[in-house]
Amino acid sequence: MNEGLLKILDAQDWDDVIIKLTAYVVQYCKWKKYYLPKGLEAEDIALSAIEKIYTGERSWDMEKEPDLQNHLQSVTNSIIINEIRSGAAGEKRIEIIPEDYHAVSNSVEEELYCKQLDREIATSMRGDPMVCLVYKALKDGLPPREIAEEYSVDILQIRLAQKRLRRLAERVIDQLSKVNYHE
Incomplete structure (x- = not known):
């Protein structure tokens, strides 16, 4: 990862980003009626997306997508889809009604x-x-x-x-x- 991108990432208000991203994951799973793997929470997905950006596993091209929040939402979507395709999804569903x-x-x-x-x-x-x-x-x-x-x-x-x-x-x-x- 280049230094410029690392500085931009380090300058983010991560508390706010995590809250918004976690809320997005909850809404996305509810809208799509997706199940998360047992023991995995929406915040875990959000934190995993951020980690993938920092480690370079998922690169952020600021020219194609200048909004980091939108890019992170795309990464969370991929994580959720990959979990579902892997067959790990199952018992725990994000729902408002317990x-x-x-x-x-x-x-x-x-x-x-x-x-x-x-x-x-x-x-x-x-x-x-x-x-x-x-x-x-x-x-x-x-x-x-x-x-x-x-x-x-x-x-x-x-x-x-x-x-x-x-x-x-x-x-x-x-x-x-x-x-x-x-x-």
């Missing part, structure tokens, strides 16, 4: 409503990677302080993303109640 949700569901109607609510929230939060990460982490049972520690983000940013998520969820619930009421 697999054990059925244990707390009281009725089929309630379960369907919750899944619809989850899909609508996931669709509505596109474009806000911090809200995507907070949503996934909260669904995984992490409290805000642990989310901040896990992703090396200031707790204030996590709290603000939580507020945006709450407002977004309230809007979605309101919209769904109007649709269901009028049906």
Whole structure:
């Protein structure tokens, strides 16, 4: 790797890049309905993509693709596809609804409503990677302080993303109640 490229990479705000890239992986897998190999998280894919850029395993041609984030997204796509093709993908799926949700569901109607609510929230939060990460982490049972520690983000940013998520969820619930009421 040449020195100029190394300096550009070293100057990146990697905390921000990792958050955005991890959120991208979550959304990409959800959209494509891809399964990650057991034990592999979206953040692992993001970090692997960054490592491949640094080691030169995946080169970044700044003239063809001046936006590093776009290039890293392309690398994560390749990593995910390669994992699926290798047959390693399987049991663990990136989903917003946890697999054990059925244990707390009281009725089929309630379960369907919750899944619809989850899909609508996931669709509505596109474009806000911090809200995507907070949503996934909260669904995984992490409290805000642990989310901040896990992703090396200031707790204030996590709290603000939580507020945006709450407002977004309230809007979605309101919209769904109007649709269901009028049906």
